[in-house]
């Protein structure tokens with residue numbers, strides 16, 4: 458399924474791109490937000506399009522080939538290195554930055570990298586295939602306590618201990634190589650009632666592994682102060698998060714910077730998708746947008 462960008466009108470409202478301005482889309486993905494920002498900045502503005510996933514970036518480039526590519530600068534990289542990357546992109550001043558965290562629908566459904574518990578694929582979960590650590594390595598080589606810790610911290614999985622015990626016990630017989638094999642292990646570990654709960658019983662395990670593989674929370678923590686630094690005075694930053702761990706980091710960071718009078722918070726409460734958007738795009742249901750303006 459093609460990725461449907463979330464909270465597009467709201468992103469445009471808070472980033473308020475104007476003709477001639479420069480933007481960073483730190484998570485270009487299928488470039489839906491990039492495209493909307495591009496419409497607003499006109500021929501004089503620029504967008505630095507960044508993504509960790511070379512395949513996603515290549516597709517975005519192909520999508521824009523026939524329009525005005527000179528306005529778009531595509532760079533494969535991590536938003537956690539944004540201060541360094543803008544030197545490479547030679548884009549100044551920065552009027553606005555967006556990050557739309559997590560993975561795209563293409564990554565979930567078409568990448569073949571084991572992001573989805575509904576598919577049988579190799580356990581990988583890397584956004585950037587040049588990185589060493591994969592989900593397979595965590596599951597097959599990390600000590601039980603480390604696996605339990607990420608399941609607890611990144612998955613908020615209440616059966617973290619049982620699942621980690623089962624992983625370590627079963628991998629002795631044969632390595633856990635695929636999503637289906639991992640789901641089998643989780644199914645054996647959790648109580649029967651949990652297998653028929655509201656959410657799929659492997660949801661939290663998959664979330665935890667994906668966050669650990671891609672170092673997602675650390676990347677976000679490194680990115681936020683850099684983003685505020687590189688924005689010009691009056692520049693805007695918008696962050697879309699998809700779970701409470703990310704949202705908490707963003708909320709606390711914005712509050713701290715607001716207390717230090719470096720920024721003004723534009724969204725007192727996180728902005729959520731409308732009922733209509735959720736009906737059209739169920740993936741948007743957990744999205745939360747927070748935005749600031751630099752003083």
Ligand SMILES: C[S@@+](CC[C@H](N)C(=O)[O-])C[C@H]1O[C@@H](n2cnc3c(N)ncnc32)[C@H](O)[C@@H]1O
Pocket residue numbers: 460461462463483484485486487488489490491507508509510513534535536537557558559560561584671676
């Ligand atoms: C939700 S998608 C973005 C979708 C995009 N906004 C759109 O409208 O099509 C998130 C993207 O962020 C990328 N990503 C995740 N972590 C990243 C990081 N630390 N640096 C750069 N890109 C990252 C993923 O590879 C993925 O393509």
